[in-house]
Amino acid sequence: MGLGVRAGGSTVYGKRYNRAMRHGLGMSVVFGLACAVICPAPGWAQLAESEIEDPGFCRASPPWVGRHVFGGVTVGGLKFDGHLHLSPRDQREIVSSIERQSYFGAPDNVAAGILEQVKRAWMDHGYFKVQVNGDPRILANNPLGMRIALAVHVDEGQQYRLRRITFNGNRAIHNAQTLRNLFPLQDGDLFKLADVAQGLDNLRKAYHSLGFINFTSIPNTEIDEESGTILLAVDMDEGTQFVVSDIRIEGMDEPASENVLKDLALKPGEPYNEGLAELFRLTEGSLLPPGALPDSRIRMTLNETAGTVAIAFDFRPCAVE
DSSP: BBBBEEOOOOOEEEOOOOOOOOOOOOHHHHOOOHHOOOOOGGGTTTTOOGOOOOOSSSOOOOOOESOTTTTTEEEEEEEESSOOOOOOHHHHHHHHHHHHEEOOOOOOOOHHHHHHHHOOOOOOEEEEEEEOEEEEEEEEEEETTEEEEEEEEEOOOOOOOEEEEEEESSSSSHHHHHHEEEEETTTTTTTHHHHHHHHHHHHHHHHHTTTTTTTTEEEEEETTTTTTTEEEEEEEEEOOOOEEEEEEEEEEEEEHHHHHHHHOOOOSSSSSOHHHHHHHHHHTGGGSSSTTOOOGGGEEETTTTTEEEEEEEEEOOHHHH
16 A cells, blocks of 8 residues: 655756655645745836746745635634544644644635644554544634634544565665664654655655655555554665756856855766755855745756756846736
């Protein structure tokens, strides 16, 4: 049985595309990574739209979840029922984390998202096969926002622990214990969704630091109902190791560009290292236009045949709407 997420994927125009997202885990990851920034910022208002090409990191959809704001949907009553073993304290923490947020969209869509959060929370306590359902009830609806209540029926199922983790397809990192150390959960621990996701992300980062930009991993599970344990088998496709062919800065003149590139440890002719690119992003973040999405300023062009990648750091301002 697959966990339903693939860690990694091709990195193109600064976005990572995870594949094989199914069976609920994929949806949970989407909600956990959701973010948005509104642009353009006031500092660029004097620029005419015809003067610049929109670099693509300026626009974003409204956030699905955020702080309490006017026009959002808030939850005024979240209750769980069922034959529950999860402690009352843990249940209260789940309720608190959901009720202190605002959500956006139709009540049914908001409720579906909340159900995914509840499911993810139970899975983080080892209830890998948990099932949840419920319908929203509108408590108040006015121009300032909507308030709903949600009664959630939870069918916990069995609580599982990790039996062990195995790896298949690893060649560049051949030491299985090195890969195993990337996962925060130990054999015998509760099989927690968050820890599995963290391990897969650590695995992706490890391979991206070696130039394997197209690295993908698919976690599969083998469940032993009698012992209540899960074997996690991670199938990996390392892909090609990419070498940097060119690095350029957009939005600066040549002298300024050369000066900025001096701070970049990543050099042409070396394997691509995502960690070094990230370090550059953090140290030079003040150069990014106000309000722009930091992760989207790195544009990468892959040559699959040659095994090379050309990198552009985009510092152009946001276009005026």
